[in-house]
Amino acid sequence: MGKFVVLDHPLIQHKLTIIRRKETGSNEFRRIVGEIGGLMTYEITRDLPLKDVEIETPIGKTTQKEIAGKKLTIVPILRAGMGMLNGVLEMVPTAKVGVIGMYRDEKTLKPHEYFCKMPKDVSERECLIVDPMLATGGSAIDAIGALKKRGVKEIKLAVLVAAPEGVKAIREKYPDVDIYAAAEDEKLLDNGYIFPGLGDAGDRIFGTK
Numbered sequence: 001m002g003k004f005v006v007l008d009h010p011l012i013q014h015k016l017t018i019i020r021r022k023e024t025g026s027n028e029f030r031r032i033v034g035e036i037g038g039l040m041t042y043e044i045t046r047d048l049p050l051k052d053v054e055i056e057t058p059i060g061k062t063t064q065k066e067i068a069g070k071k072l073t074i075v076p077i078l079r080a081g082m083g084m085l086n087g088v089l090e091m092v093p094t095a096k097v098g099v100i101g102m103y104r105d106e107k108t109l110k111p112h113e114y115f116c117k118m119p120k121d122v123s124e125r126e127c128l129i130v131d132p133m134l135a136t137g138g139s140a141i142d143a144i145g146a147l148k149k150r151g152v153k154e155i156k157l158a159v160l161v162a163a164p165e166g167v168k169a170i171r172e173k174y175p176d177v178d179i180y181a182a183a184e185d186e187k188l189l190d191n192g193y194i195f196p197g198l199g200d201a202g203d204r205i206f207g208t209k
């Protein structure tokens with residue numbers, strides 16, 4: 001069974017409170033979503049395997065550590081996932097990026113995929129899907145399905161705010177996927193918004209409302 005981990009580092013929690021405030025404007029909101037994305041990546045990559053490598057410093061030969069194992073692909077779900085991308089890439093600058101475009105129908109709350117572009121060797125890579133919001137779980141489930149269809153075996157999901165309903169939906173459909181969140185909120189409202197949440201992440205990042 002995959003993990004569900006709430007990353008309760010004080011810096012993450014403090015920054016999350018700033019972006020939850022309704023008076024926080026797009027400029028600050030966008031910057032902090034990226035910063036939290038970076039801090040979460042630092043925590044999520046804690047278990048990456050290391051291997052010994054022989055190197056030479058200006059003083060002499062030595063055996064040191066280097067990251068081993070599969071290469072990483074970051075998969076932001078458009079639009080709001082783009083807000084996390086720069087912060088994540090600051091932690092893992094050599095990662096490739098695969099993009100999935102998805103919007104939720106406002107009435108049915110069902111996701112619709114409108115774009116998908118993955119690195120050619122994605123099946124050989126570990127994928128970290130990033131999206132600030134996990135509400136019904138429909139968008140993340142479809143993104144995981146799109147990666148599995150392309151042969152990806154190791155998938156992690158990082159969100160800022162998770163509704164319990166979304167976590168449950170993913171664990172039922174894809175129990176092997178590890179989920180990381182900055183917070184698990186109280187509930188999903190009938191209109192599809194997370195309570196207390198932070199509102200519409202995409203609109204707040206891009207200033208579209």
Ligand SMILES: O=P(O)(O)OC[C@H]1O[C@H](OP(=O)(O)OP(=O)(O)O)[C@H](O)[C@@H]1O
Nearest residue numbers: 078079080103104135136137138139202
């Ligand atoms: O778990 P779900 O119920 O699927 O909801 C979560 C999705 O909704 C939001 O995207 P939205 O559809 O608003 O698109 P946007 O990022 O372009 O604003 C959010 O960024 C997630 O992708």
Ligand SMILES: O=c1cc[nH]c(=O)[nH]1
Nearest residue numbers: 135193194199200201
């Ligand atoms: O609360 C929510 C739920 C889905 N998408 C958002 O941007 N916010």
Ligand SMILES: [Mg+2]
Nearest residue numbers: 200201202203
């Ligand atoms: Mg939106």
